[in-house]
Amino acid sequence: MVNESISVGDFVKGKVVDIKKFGAYLELENKEEGFVHISKISKKYVKEISEFLEVGQEVEGKVIGKTKDGKYELSLKDISVEEQDSEIKSESFEKRLSQYLKDSDKKISEYRKHLDKKRNIRKR
DSSP: OOOTTOOTTOEEEEEEEEEOSSEEEEEETTSOEEEEEGGGSOSSOOSOGGGTOOTTOEEEEEEEEEOTTSOEEEESTTOSOHHHHHHHHHHHHHHHHHHHHHHHHHHHHHHHHHHHHHTTOOOO
16 A cells, blocks of 8 residues: 655654654654654754654654655654744854854964974064
């Protein structure tokens, strides 16, 4: 009983039926089986899946493929609002760029001091 009405990129709802160390198994709305790998649960670091999911919990995920044994592969971290993510990414990029420039200036300054010392050049 394979239902091909679900395709890659679709958003589906499911219920968590089992949690393992490496991921969680879901029962989808159409009674198909789904699987969420630990790396696809959240954008944050996931050490324990039980901190994010529990058996019986209803979740919504994005279909990203099919496993070898016919289960749908899902991602829960692709659900969040993309506009908010882009704002956060741009802010974080600006901070990282600013920090990079500061670190770069510091390293160049230290390198120049080292070269001047090596060449016996003294500033007056």
